[in-house]
Amino acid sequence: MNCRTIEHTADIGIEVEAGSLDELFAGAASGMFSLMVAPDSVSPAESREVSLQAADLGELMFLWLNELLYLSGANGLLFSSFDVKRIEGFALEAEVKGEPADPGRHRMRQDVKAATYHELLVEERGDGWFARVIFDV
Amino acid sequence: MEGLHRVSEYKWEIPRTAKSGMRVPGTVFADEELIALADRDRALEQVANVAFLPGIVFRSLAMPDIxxxxxxxxxxxxxxxxDGVVSPGGVGFDISCGVRLVKTALSEDDVRPGLEGLLAAMASNVPRGLGTRGRIHTDESVLRKVFAGGAKAVLDMGYGRDGDVEHAERLGSYEGADPDKVSRRAYERGADQxxxxxxxxxxxxxxxVEEVLLEGAARDFGLFEGQVTVMIHSGSRGLGHQVCTDYLQVMDRVVKKAGLELPDRQLACAGLGSREADDYLAAMACACNYAVGNRQALMHWTRRSFEQHFSSPERALGMELLFDVSHNVARFETHDVEGRRTEVCVHRKGATASFPAGHPEVPEAYRGTGQPVIIPGDMGTHSYVLVGSSEAMAESFGSTCHGAGRTMSRSRARKTIRGSELRQRLASQGIVVxxxxxxxxxxxxxEAYKDVSRVVDVCEGAGLSRKVARLRPMGVLKG
Structure with a gap:
């Protein structure tokens, strides 16, 4: 899996390449939380199950990343481990792990308000998968 | 951008032919430098994309801080x-992000000597930054009151006083709010923020206040040179982000079902009068009320901080609210469209209402002068107070700019600017951060922002608003 950030005048985006769809979704989640906090400062102490159904892969990516932002925002959690167990059709099941945010201990980076649909892309490329997501920060 | 051309000193047109599918032309208010900045990235293409939306009237418009x-x-x-639409992406995730300006009776000489102590008091009173929780206990019944009542509901909880809501856009409360249209998830995210x-x-x-630029309006607004003010810039926090996310999903499916071709999925929308549109507007109004209520609470703790620092009641320090504006919002307003008075749903995404004297939506206190427009600049230069104009009603559905507007990406700013050096540079200019x-x-x-003075000059040149006063930063508290 390979993830890089891309430039946007007001906001920020990521591009992810992975060998499988499961890895792609895990990589996008990891890329998003890396914008928010240094991942090695967050230990995978608590876990949450995520189960989603969408109408297409783009919507599934939008729902997945925003679901994690909801879980983070509503519960004051930061995540650092993303195990996408199954993607079948446009349904996803995953377990994510993290711990309560502690600004004193975690190396916080920036707030991510939401994953947007703007220029959102999830597609098969050659032997693997590619995704691009732009965030509102 | 293909076909972009100048039509007057501060007005540029993107013709309908620029992109197949545009229903109306685009207009960008800018001078040569600002249009060149806008043409460097995808901003002008986005002006054209908005023109694809069904039922758009007049033009797809952009302010000089585009x-x-x-x-x-x-x-x-x-x-x-x-016969048009509402689009949650045309409001944004930070619903009703906005600005309020609090006046004081203090001068720079009163505040300068103890400025760091004052900022420290504000820092200890105001929760800020990532992962922080609010000081107000908000169970569901409290949230419902804030969703329905806005600034007044927060004032009634003890965070404010007489004169506050009378000096806010729409008296600090948006019409049409229905707390039942806000998802459980949004309640959860709004609970402690x-x-x-x-x-x-x-x-x-x-x-x-560094300089008064329009004497009469400044007098009516109670602004004078040398006066200390406090600007508060915040929005609807996680609650607004969740409302936008929820309804984007709903409207994305509406677009798909209707077979509507849009150039950007983020432009998802629903027809005005449909259940989806009504539900979004009712939830959006709740988020607007939460945002104005949030700024009301932030003002309360700003006043407490001044009281602690100066050992004097805030009333004696003259801490009156000048005005509160939202710059991410959609709402129904009456405008002249092709010679007829028409109720239209105006989307302002990073733009401020700029209503003239006599307009029924200008609070009574300013009805004879025009609506105050609060423009935050960047922390190293200036902010402005403007006043609405009648030309804006004809040109931009009564709208003007909302700030300086970014010109450099956040990642490039981080790579090229050292925060510690910036802090020192600002300190040498008398700005404590x-x-x-x-x-x-x-x-x-x-340097990550456009020159705010140029932006407000273009707004004045184009007739969208007039400059009333220029404000210089002394102390900045960032999240």
Whole structure:
């Protein structure tokens, strides 16, 4: 899996390449939380199950990343481990792990308000998968 | 951008032929330098994309602080007739992000000597930054009151006083709010963030009126040279983000079902009068009320901080609210469209209402002068108070700019600017900055923004608003 950030005048985006769809979704989640906090400062102490159904892969990516932002925002959690167990059709099941945010201990980076649909892309490329997501920060 | 051409000194047109599918032309208010900045990224294409939306009337508009957003450009304004749509992306995730300005009876000489202590008091009273929780206990019944009542509901909880809501847009409360249209998830995210500043470009700033530029309006607004003011910039926090996310999903499916072809999925929309549109507008109004209530609570703790620091009641310090504006919002307003008075749904995505004297939506206190427009600049230069104009009613559905507008990406700012050096540079200009992190400070560096003075000059040149006073920062508290 390979993830890089891309430039946007007001906001920020990521591009992810992975060998499988499961890895792609895990990589996008990891890329998003890396914008928010240094991942090695967050230990995978608590876990949450995520189960989603969408109408297409783009919507599934939008729902997945925003679901994690909801879980983070509503519960004051930061995540650092993303195990996408199954993607079948446009349904996803995953377990994510993290711990309560502690600004004193975690190396916080920036707030991510939401994953947007703007220029959102999830597609098969050659032997693997590619995704691009732009965030509102 | 293909076909972009100048039609007058501060007005540029994107013709309908620029992109197949545009229903109306685009107009961008800018001078040569600002249009060149807008043409560097995808902002002008986004002006054209908005023109694809069904029922758009007049033109797809952009203010001089335009820059690349998502869906709509930041600085975008569009209005839709009865057969048109509402688009959550045309409001944005930070619903009702906005600014309020608090006046004082203090001078720079009163505040300068103890400025760091004053900022420290504000920092200890105002929850800010990532992962912070608010000081107000908000169970569901409290949230419902705030969703329905806005600033007044927060004032009634003890965070404010007489004279506050009378000096806010729509008296600090949006019509049509229905707390039942807000999802459980949004309630959860809103529960502990009321009265928190947030991070990113949100701030509390102690400023001084450097120069009065329009005597009569400044007098009516109670502004004078040398006067200290406090600017508060924040929005609807996680609650607004969740409302936008929820309804984007709903409207994305509406678009798909209707077979509507849009150039950007973020422009998802629903027809005005449909259940989806009504539900979104009712939930959006709740988020607007939460945002105005949030700024009301932030003002309360700003007043407490001044009281602690100066050992004097805030009334004696003259801490009156000048005005509160939202710059991410959609709402129904009456405008002249092709010679007829028409109710349209105006979207302002990074744009401020700019209503003239006599307009029924201008609070009584300012009805004879025009609506105050609060424009936050960047922390190293200036902010402005403007006043609405009648030309704006004809040109831009009564809208003007909302700030300086970014010109440099956040990651490039972090790479090229050192937060610690920036802090020192600002200190040498007499500007004290308190920020959670130096890297976040670098993202908000003055050079990451356009020249706000140029932006407000273009607004004045184009007739969208008039400059009333220029404010200079003294102390900045960042999230």
């Amino acid at each position: 820059h690349w957003g998502y869906g709509f450009p930041i600085g975008g304004v569009a209005a839709f007739g009865p 009321l009265g928190t500043l947030g991070s990113g470009n949100h701030f509390l700033e102690v400023q001084v 308190m920020a959670g992190k130096d890297s976040l400070l670098a993202e908000e560096a003055p």
